[in-house]
Amino acid sequence: MTALISHKGWTWGFRSTILLYFFVLIVLPICGVYVQSFSAGWNVFAESLSDPIAWKAVLLTLKLGLTAAMINVVIGTMVAWVLIKYRFPGRTFLNSLVDLPFALPTAVGGLMILLLLGPGSWIGTAAEAAGLQIVFHQPAIVIAMVFVTFPFVIRAVQPLLEELEVSQEEAAYTMGASKARTFFQVILPSMLPGIISGGMLAFSRALAEFGAVVLVAGNIPGRTLVASVFIYGEVESDNPVGAAAVSVVLLTLSFTVLWLMNRVQQRGRRA
Amino acid sequence: MRRLWIGLTYAVFLILLIAPLSKIITSAFSGGLAGLGRALGRPEAMHALMMTGAIVVIVTLLNTLFGIMMALYLVRATWLGGKIKSLLNSIVDLPYAVSPVIGGLMIVLLLGPDSIIGGFLEGTGFRVVYAFPGMIIATLFVTFPLMVREVMPVLQEIGNDQEQAASTLGAYSWLTFRKVTWPMIRWAVVYGMVLTIARSLGEFGAVLVVSGNIMNRTQTATTLVYQDVENFNVAAASGVALVLAVFSAGLLLIMEWIKKRKEVH
Amino acid sequence: MHIQVRNLDKHFGSFHAVKDVSFDIEKGHLIGLLGPSGGGKTSILRMLAGLESPDSGEIAFHGQVVNDIPPQERGIGFVFQNYALFKHMTVFDNIAFGLKVKKAPKSKIKERVMELVELTGLKGFEKRYPHQLSGGQRQRVAFARALAPEPQLLLLDEPFAAIDAKIRQELRSWLRELIERVGITSIFVTHDQDEAIEVADEIMIINQGRVEQKGTPWDIYKEPKTPFVATFIGESTMVEEASVLKGFDGAGSRGQARALIRPEYIELGHEQDFPILSATEEGIVRHLHFRGSEWLVEVEVKGRKLVTYRSLEKDTLQPGQEIRVLIHRAYLFNEEDSWIEENRLKVDPMPVMI
Structure with missing residues (x-):
């Protein structure tokens, strides 16, 4: 490839086109948001954020995103384990199905949940009779987030489990370790980098989720209004500075999570 | 023990994936086949599906081309310093972390009627935001990492030994790429394309913000679903959603098929 | 530990891996199981460890049948071909694992681990992770880890297969000395006749699931009992x-x-x-x-x-x-x-x- 790149003539044009495309498409917009949110000065930025509707939306997003990520850590680890370690009818089918939330438009995902749990459906009616409110309330938001981020933990843990040699488990057995002990001291630590990085990815995706959430959330400020929906509302009501301020907070959070995740992955690779 | 775990796994899939999926099918057919036909036959639905199709084609072509080049540069380029490369490398992932709504907002801020560039373009009669170009840009932004991230690991894995071997045998760059590099990254590229198609087909947040969701003008399939739900026209929404879901399921099947092909290689 | 094996038989699906194998091993001996790949050596070793269960036949340690005893309670040390070190644990923690399972007191663990670290020449590497070690060092850690709980029987599956030829030579004589010093009954599997001849007190030649001959390296070389043994051992x-x-x-x-x-x-x-x-x-x-x-x-x-x-x-x-x-x-x-x-x-x- 060195040959391809160092080939004369086209080279310079190619390089600058690609880099320009990259900067205009990715770097410039991201910088734009940061610039815009501080364009009217620090005070306006702080003011936008001190609006209780804004910071409550951010806090709510954090809380629900964390809940969804935790749920996915638990069920994702279990599903990854079962899909790798056991052979049973339907295994390949389930394994393909894992990616469905990636392939499916998030708005469709949201609609599915709305239809399944909404007021007209029998689950919705039953829940209402039992005094539980799901759709347009926090549980529905969590469910939507769990749905959308379902594949992350599974896909992060599976390769690690596949790589794990059976002989490590056997070595533990020959030294007298019980099955439970072997699981917690040998197998789980090997899965841990995947669980953590998958969980972080799921968390950052849950923070960012819009399509599925906007359809099932009630969007009541402070209770069921998440950050992404709040931003959309601000854009619609022609307040881009307010939208940009919350965006900056959300973006910074996501970037931090992404950065942490890279650190975890690098550590995992070394070990 | 084993039974319990397998049973639980089935339960998770059933509740989280299979039940919602079947629900959308029954809902789409709640008015019978005729009802589904009516929902899809609406002029705005036809237009929205056309819009989505156009976006998918343009975005996939552009990002495939630029994605492959970017991956090549990030892995092989000697003219980029190591530090710059790793910086660019981490920037590639940023769209993953950016909420689609924020992605849309960025474009509105940068190119909207109130911005400098947007105002200038408006003067020349070229609208970006609340028009087709803006929607393309928004989708390009969101799908950019997919191709790069599929192709890069393959390039890293195969190393440049074979390419160097080709150049010692007298092959020039384009020939080397066509005969040596391309056959090895081919399936990764196809996989990246399928991912890009799936993502641009389903993109909602960014497009919603940028397009303004104007019926028969800038409405895509996903934003139409949203509007139908907001108008309490759930049956019609399900019809369009079903079309999207069927496409996604098809893409999923293709993804599985490619994964098997890749393993064979 | 005195080991008796009687009429051991094992199938993997339709493949008859071990065919009616019987042998005795005296306490303190170092035995090499030698034969071509796929001949059933590793299967025999894994059955001794309890990692596979025989279709029929008996395995007895000290005259007590152990067929139904799980690997956890057999009191063996097993060195795996690929070492199977715990990647997320330091050298110290790897070696200490078996002792911790036995709930040995902390001071005892530390003492025993340091003793083994010294014995295996790994002093100064206790805090390293497996990926920071060379192949030979990993091999030593695997030995130390297997020896730490003071097993009665040490089983080694192709212990030198993944090591450079030059270091392999060193490790062989090192292993021989180590086992002599510890005085533990040991069985190792190899497909390399030089290795078997050099290290083992006694060799068992295994081919197609059967024991072809058992004896000292010299006896086997001098008087091969079957054509297979004659062609397999030495040049001819x-x-x-x-x-x-x-x-x-x-x-x-x-x-x-x-x-x-x-x-x-x-x-x-x-x-x-x-x-x-x-x-x-x-x-x-x-x-x-x-x-x-x-x-x-x-x-x-x-x-x-x-x-x-x-x-x-x-x-x-x-x-x-x-x-x-x-x-x-x-x-x-x-x-x-x-x-x-x-x-x-x-x-x-x-x-x-x-």
Whole structure:
């Protein structure tokens, strides 16, 4: 490839086109948001954020995103384990199905949940009779987030489990370790980098989720209004500075999570 | 023990994936086949599906081309310093972390009627935001990492030994790429394309913000679903959603098929 | 630990991996299971460890049948071919694992681990992770980890397979010394005959699921019991019809036989070097290979190629040179039987006198 790149003539044009495309498409917009949110000065930025509707939306997003990520850590680890370690009818089918939330438009995902749990459906009616409110309330938001981020933990843990040699488990057995002990001291630590990085990815995706959430959330400020929906509302009501301020907070959070995740992955690779 | 775990796994899939999926099918057919036909036959639905199709084609072509080049540069380029490369490398992932709504907002801020560039373009009669170009840009932004991230690991894995071997045998760059590099990254590229198609087909947040969701003008399939739900026209929404879901399921099947092909290689 | 194995049998699906294997191993001995890959050596080792269960047959430690005892309670140490070190644990934690399982007191653990670290020459590496070690060091950690809980039996599966040739040599003698010092009954699996001969007190040759022969390396080399053992151990050339060779024409008494001739069975020389010239064959030197401390000579006798060694002290041969070849003995075998036969003419000369 060195040959391809160092080939004369086209080279310079190619390089600058690609880099320009990259900067205009990715770097410039991201910088734009940061610039815009501080364009009217620090005070306006702080003011936008001190609006209780804004910071409550951010806090709510954090809380629900964390809940969804935790749920996915638990069920994702279990599903990854079962899909790798056991052979049973339907295994390949389930394994393909894992990616469905990636392939499916998030708005469709949201609609599915709305239809399944909404007021007209029998689950919705039953829940209402039992005094539980799901759709347009926090549980529905969590469910939507769990749905959308379902594949992350599974896909992060599976390769690690596949790589794990059976002989490590056997070595533990020959030294007298019980099955439970072997699981917690040998197998789980090997899965841990995947669980953590998958969980972080799921968390950052849950923070960012819009399509599925906007359809099932009630969007009541402070209770069921998440950050992404709040931003959309601000854009619609022609307040881009307010939208940009919350965006900056959300973006910074996501970037931090992404950065942490890279650190975890690098550590995992070394070990 | 084993039974319990397998049973639980089935339960998770059933509740989280299979039940919602079947629900959308029954809902789409709640008015019978005729009802589904009516929902899809609406002029705005036809237009929205056309819009989505156009976006998918343009975005996939552009990002495939630029994605492959970017991956090549990030892995092989000697003219980029190591530090710059790793910086660019981490920037590639940023769209993953950016909420689609924020992605849309960025474009509105940068190119909207109130911005400098947007105002200038408006003067020349070229609208970006609340028009087709803006929607393309928004989708390009969101799908950019997919191709790069599929192709890069393959390039890293195969190393440049074979390419160097080709150049010692007298092959020039384009020939080397066509005969040596391309056959090895081919399936990764196809996989990246399928991912890009799936993502641009389903993109909602960014497009919603940028397009303004104007019926028969800038409405895509996903934003139409949203509007139908907001108008309490759930049956019609399900019809369009079903079309999207069927496409996604098809893409999923293709993804599985490619994964098997890749393993064979 | 005294080990008895009786009529062990194991199938993997339709593959008959271990066929009716019986043997005894005395306490403190170091045994090598030697044979080609896929011959069932590793299966036997894993059944001893309890990692596989036999279809039939008995395994007894100290006279007590252990078939139903899980690996956790057999009191064995197992060194895996790929070491199977715990990647997320330091060297110290790896070695300490078995002791922690046994709930040994902390001070005891530390003492024992440091003792083993010292013994295996890993001092200063306790805090490293497996990926920070070389292949040989990982191997040592694997030994130390297996030895830490003071097992009664040490099982090693191809312990040197993944190590560079040069370090392998060092590790072999190191392992031998270590096991002698610890005095533990040990069984190791290998497909490398040099390794088995060098390290083991006793070798069991395993082929196609059966024990072909058990004995000291010298016994096996000197008196192979089956054609497989004869061809597998040591260098040799095969002559299809033994009776064409001078001095072995009487082999016919037991029927047609094939001859297997080791290099050291053959002596080369000039006519005046042999008191009984009639026992020798006429040969032509075909190739000479310098082997550092001696010559490897390929010599053609009656259209058949034989291989032997020749001291550097003797006069140097030339390719194409005519020479006398004395075959002292040969390992003969046919469908029914196998035996070692001395050159009849050499022992009992029949001088042609008129």
